[in-house]
Amino acid sequence: MNNKQITVTSPLLPPLEEFVPYLQEIWDSKWITNGGQMHQRLEKKLAEYLGVEYISLFTNGTLPLITALQALRITGEVITTPYSFVATSHAIWWNGLQPIFVDVDPKTGNIDPDKIEAAITPRTSAIMPVHVYGNPCDVERISEIANRYNLKVIYDAAHAFGVRINGKSILEYGDISTLSFHATKTYTTVEGGALVCRSAEMKQKIDYLKNFGFEDETVVVAPGINSKMDEVRAAFGLVNLKHVDEAIEKRHEVVEKYRKALKNVDGIKFFDDLPNVVHNYSYFPIFVDSKRYGMTRDELYAKMRENNVLGRRYFYPLISSFSPYRSYKSAAIENLPVANKLADSVICLPLHPGLNEDDVERIINIIRK
Numbered sequence: 001m002n003n004k005q006i007t008v009t010s011p012l013l014p015p016l017e018e019f020v021p022y023l024q025e026i027w028d029s030k031w032i033t034n035g036g037q038m039h040q041r042l043e044k045k046l047a048e049y050l051g052v053e054y055i056s057l058f059t060n061g062t063l064p065l066i067t068a069l070q071a072l073r074i075t076g077e078v079i080t081t082p083y084s085f086v087a088t089s090h091a092i093w094w095n096g097l098q099p100i101f102v103d104v105d106p107k108t109g110n111i112d113p114d115k116i117e118a119a120i121t122p123r124t125s126a127i128m129p130v131h132v133y134g135n136p137c138d139v140e141r142i143s144e145i146a147n148r149y150n151l152k153v154i155y156d157a158a159h160a161f162g163v164r165i166n167g168k169s170i171l172e173y174g175d176i177s178t179l180s181f182h183a184t185k186t187y188t189t190v191e192g193g194a195l196v197c198r199s200a201e202m203k204q205k206i207d208y209l210k211n212f213g214f215e216d217e218t219v220v221v222a223p224g225i226n227s228k229m230d231e232v233r234a235a236f237g238l239v240n241l242k243h244v245d246e247a248i249e250k251r252h253e254v255v256e257k258y259r260k261a262l263k264n265v266d267g268i269k270f271f272d273d274l275p276n277v278v279h280n281y282s283y284f285p286i287f288v289d290s291k292r293y294g295m296t297r298d299e300l301y302a303k304m305r306e307n308n309v310l311g312r313r314y315f316y317p318l319i320s321s322f323s324p325y326r327s328y329k330s331a332a333i334e335n336l337p338v339a340n341k342l343a344d345s346v347i348c349l350p351l352h353p354g355l356n357e358d359d360v361e362r363i364i365n366i367i368r369k
């Protein structure tokens, strides 16, 4: 029996021979970081590809979140989701702010707009939602609430590379959106990330902040940080950008196979595509109803592992249950029943462009029993 290990993801690696000429160019220039040619080219190409006007590259996907809060001068409390990767809340914490957790919508896993208003206090100054799994948040409702209470909106769009809604980039919503290009994401620069904002003025500010706050050689305008992307990774990104569409298509094919095979399995649920949305198929979460399925989520997870299929329980445990946050009032289980239910039932199935028919069949057979 074929028992090759199947991991939840696998990095999008560009063909090495396509990467080498870019490296040669960098070597020839002797310019390896600090906003060189590759950095400039990747910003331009990404702006075109994503359909956004102002984008700044970063060295990972966490620092643009931290920098966004700093650039918008957010104070006090920030409303956010517990159902995400821990970096979302950590970015709030690193600015000396308090994350306030709000429950999520069972249909998408995203922050539930119906529950945001009750969490707003005089100290609230921003909302930081996440387009979890690349499913767009209810951007219209969130922006309406933000306008009414004069709050800033920063979207953690780490999962939403290339996602579009109503014919435009999801990154065009909110005051700022951030991306991650980590090795595990749909589009990668090894480590990397980006910040999308609404004006040339804000981009200028962001570009200072990611370079220690330097405005020019002798002037520092703010206590910025060092989070620039270097030339080697920008070049990696330029090559990968030529392959990401094909990668997303292959992911889509795998997702359709999963959906077809699992739609009649009692006790297994998954999300469908949303209307008017171009998805990127970055994750395929399934939710296990143990009574109907006849096995708990953790039993199925263990069975997959026994068969060398490494799914991941994204996002379990909830951020709100980690030690830095669990004592918060908003972290209480009673405040977050839907998020707790999703976290306790989810498994993300392996999903990447390198999966072949046999791999997918093996995975499906484990779940179908």
Ligand SMILES: *Cc1c(COP(=O)(O)O)cnc(C)c1O
Pocket (backbone or CB within 6 Å): 060, 061, 062, 063, 084, 085, 087, 088, 130, 156, 158, 159, 180, 181, 182, 191, 192, 193
């Ligand atoms: C990956 C991820 C991040 C952090 O990105 P890094 O590039 O790993 O720093 C932030 N938020 C979410 C939701 C993520 O999945």
